[in-house]
Structure formats: structure tokens, C-alpha cells
Amino acid sequence: MNLAYAPTDYDGLAAALQGFFEDALKVPGPPRPPLSLAHEMWITRLSELDELLSVDSAAARDLDEADVRGLALYRRERQKVLSQHESCGKCGSVYRRGGFCPRGCRG
Ligand SMILES: [Zn+2]
DSSP states (O other): OOSSSOOOOHHHHHHHHHHHHHHHHTOOSSOOOOOOHHHHHHHHHHHHHHHHHHHOGGGGGGOOHHHHHHHHHHHHHHHHHHHHEEEOTTTOOEEETTSOOTTOOOO
16 A cells, blocks of 8 residues: 555444445434545545456455455455345335334335
8 A cells, every 4th residue: 555654543444444335335324424534545445456356366466464454354344234234125225134124115
């Protein structure tokens, strides 16, 4: 990662990623705090790396330790948010797995 410092706040990144993926899925709930610029830049880089590696897995050899660790966290948090939620078969609204559609649709 070509930044003047190596990012090391992985706990902060995990929390930011959870909010990022919940926003992306449009998970209902109280408003989530906006991402800090540092987390936004970090997550943008990890998103780009994830996409790059999906088409060119050999690019993984160029990753440094911060990228590898960040990417693992990115993928873990994405999977966690995806596994905790499901979408309504009628309207597509997203809600916590095992719950009910927030729009009141009934199976
Ligand atoms: Zn619904």
C-alpha cells in the first residue's frame, strides 16, 4: 500500500466494514455513522483488490502484509453481514436472518 504510513487499526476497519456492507445491502436500522476518510480510502482499496484478484489471482503475489490482512478482514466481514441477513422474496427488502420483512410481506 503506497501510503506514508501503514494502516494498523484493524479493529476500527472491521467495524467500518460492517457498516459499509450493511449500507451496501440497505440493512434497515438506526443511521450508521459515516465512514472516516481514512476508512473510506482503505475500504475502496480493498474493494479494488478484491475485484482485481477475482480476475487475476496472480496479482496476490504483489500484496504486502497490510493488504493481505485487510483483504482477509474485508472478505470475512462481507461474509458475516451476508450470512446474518436475508432478503424478502416478494419485495427484496433486507432483514436479519430469521426475522420478518420490514414491509410486512408474508411468505
Ligand atoms: Zn417484503
